[in-house]
Amino acid sequence: MAVAIDKLVTPTNSDYKAVTPHPKIAVGLGIVGLMIAMAVAVIALVAANDLESGNSAQLLAIAFGLQTTALVTVKVAIAAALVGILVRLWLRIESVKVALGALQPTEHGVGPTLGDVHTQYGDATVTKNVPATLPIHKMARTMWFPMVAMGPMFVIAGLVTSIVWANNVGTSTGIGASGWTQGLQFLGEGLVLAGISFLLGSILGSLREGGAEVQKALGLNVITLKMPATAKAFVALMAAGLMVSMVQFGLYVYTVIGLNADSFAEIAPWWAWMGPLRELGLALLLAGIVLALATIANVLGFQFSRIRSIAATGE
């Protein structure tokens, strides 16, 4: 399984000139998501202008299910673009290895002495060999695919329950279906965002591993950045966001099964804070993604400084 997932994020051949399909897949999915969102906006406008008839609540129930489907479609498009970045990164590593081999002056040392060093990009470690893969990077490489695959399944299940909700507005069945729709779809969204976070973790892992491989191949000691505070906070926010997404699902299940669905008054106080809670889960995941991207920018800055130094001085 892990091998099959690895194949998705590694180039099928080592030709850096080859065009990869990921950008087209991402744009295609993104346009589908955008079109669903436009349809939802039209449905909402129709519902708003037709509030006094009974159809409005039905339309809004369907719109809710479709809206989350649009969001998750665009998020899967983002995941496809990230897979494209991962594939391209491996080809870039190969290009840098080949090019630096030619650019590196023939007379050179092995670089800094072994141990800890400080760089303008943060603390780093100098080792003789390529450092071992971090457990979080191994986990990211294994987990991104199940998350990205499972998320849409929950969202589609929620879309089905939104149809049940629309056909039973104002009844206990409708209230129950509404709870299931919200719980399932926001869990699905959370899982896809967690998948995106794991893909960003995989990109950080590839930069670390690839950068080290290039230095080792050129006969140099390997300088690797230590995990910065932004990366640690990214992992913490991602774990917290995923947990909140699971907890909100559990709470929705509890309110529709454990409480009296005939009396919306009993459920209403719960749902009043659970709506923002489910959004908070996504917010934490998105906040983690910000920090992951900032970490990637920092690592890239460090890598370019290493490449520049090797091209200019040989070490």
Added chain:
Amino acid sequence: MTTLTIDDFTTETTAQAPDRILPQKAGKALWAPMFAMSLVGFAVGMGLAIARSNMISSGDDVLQIAAYGQYISAAMFFGFAMVFAAISFAIAKILGEFRVGGGSVQEAAHSDVKTLKMPGTAKGFLIGMMMAMMIILTAVVLHIFAGVAIAGGGVDAILAEQWTIWLEAARRFGTVLYLFSIMLGLITIVKVIQFQSFRIRQVAHTE
């Protein structure tokens, strides 16, 4: 299998490594403040949601409860607007690292510096981001106006419900548009990496 050559990329040539362009400078400076503001928005939204839940439990004034609903949406979506802005700025920061870093490597190799001109996906990224930001922030401001109007008692229930639906539709569409533009930003990164794989080999005469 379709392949590209370096001539398939539109580039500009300079003698020295180029600086970041304006959106990349903004990205470098603004990602952290946007991130911090998003956390404030989410914290305020959650606090208001807990307060509203208590108001419902204790049977408070219906108008106040409805007004709080508007304020919660305003706070949470202010947070989302800021977190999406932080993501977009972080992507711009990454693109800036590629531009400056790629240029400096070519300069160190005593070569002309070739830099990819801004591709269509990057322009789409910027336009989409700005449009989405405007849509969501307009909805946030209107949610606050709606909340104040509802709390003052000058709005009938049907109109208040209509406002809620319109604003929800607008901010949700804005969110999808924001995500779409972020996807375009990521595709731009794919293109930049692809160009740099070609260019570094060209500089080293190892194509």
